[in-house]
Amino acid sequence: MSKARLEAFSDAVIAIIITIMVLEMKVPRGDRVGDLAQVVPTFLSYILSFVYVGIYWNNHHHLLHACNTVTGGMLWANLHLLFWLSLFPFATGWMGQNHFASAPTVLYGMVLLMAAMAYYVLEQTIIRAQGQNSILKQAVGRDWKAKVSLVLYIVAIVVALRSPRIADAVFVAVAVLWFIPDRRIEKRLALQRSLAMRP
Numbered sequence: 001m002s003k004a005r006l007e008a009f010s011d012a013v014i015a016i017i018i019t020i021m022v023l024e025m026k027v028p029r030g031d032r033v034g035d036l037a038q039v040v041p042t043f044l045s046y047i048l049s050f051v052y053v054g055i056y057w058n059n060h061h062h063l064l065h066a067c068n069t070v071t072g073g074m075l076w077a078n079l080h081l082l083f084w085l086s087l088f089p090f091a092t093g094w095m096g097q098n099h100f101a102s103a104p105t106v107l108y109g110m111v112l113l114m115a116a117m118a119y120y121v122l123e124q125t126i127i128r129a130q131g132q133n134s135i136l137k138q139a140v141g142r143d144w145k146a147k148v149s150l151v152l153y154i155v156a157i158v159v160a161l162r163s164p165r166i167a168d169a170v171f172v173a174v175a176v177l178w179f180i181p182d183r184r185i186e187k188r189l190a191l192q193r194s195l196a197m198r199p
């Protein structure tokens with residue numbers, strides 16, 4: 001399988017995930033502006049999840065851009081990531097419809113944690129396939145952002161048992177950490193191209 005086909009399949013799944021999330025926002029009963037207050041928590045959870053899905057989509061593109069070949073292990077690691085991303089609509093809807101209550105927030109945090117772990121597994125699978133001298137390995141290095149994110153998700157899950165609002169703030173903080181696209185891979189690819197063009 002070519003990486004273009006893998007990326008196209010992943011893009012299609014991610015587009016469906018976003019579509020399902022927006023369909024979870026039910027139209028409120030009533031025709032007054034005040035009636036929209038019913039959907040504010042669901043809308044806020046949708047915004048947070050939309051940003052997260054966008055971050056995954058963006059970084060997933062960079063990951064595959066650094067690949068030369070696609071292996072069977074990469075296909076399964078990619079499906080593993082898509083599985084956890086596919087749970088975003090359910091976790092988002094439950095958290096929003098229950099006004100960020102403790103149990104839904106814990107579940108949301110667990111889905112975020114598992115998606116982050118799956119992304120890390122995919123990244124490491126690609127590095128193993130491409131070699132320790134690959135562009136991806138050189139670009140991510142020790143990948144402190146990924147490791148810090150995993151720790152913050154675990155903290156948020158524990159905190160959500162007592163204070164879901166603080167857990168939500170941690171989720172937002174992690175999203176902000178990743179919001180600016182990771183340019184390390186692009187820089188390595190640009191450097192490789194410039195070196196290849198030299199006589």
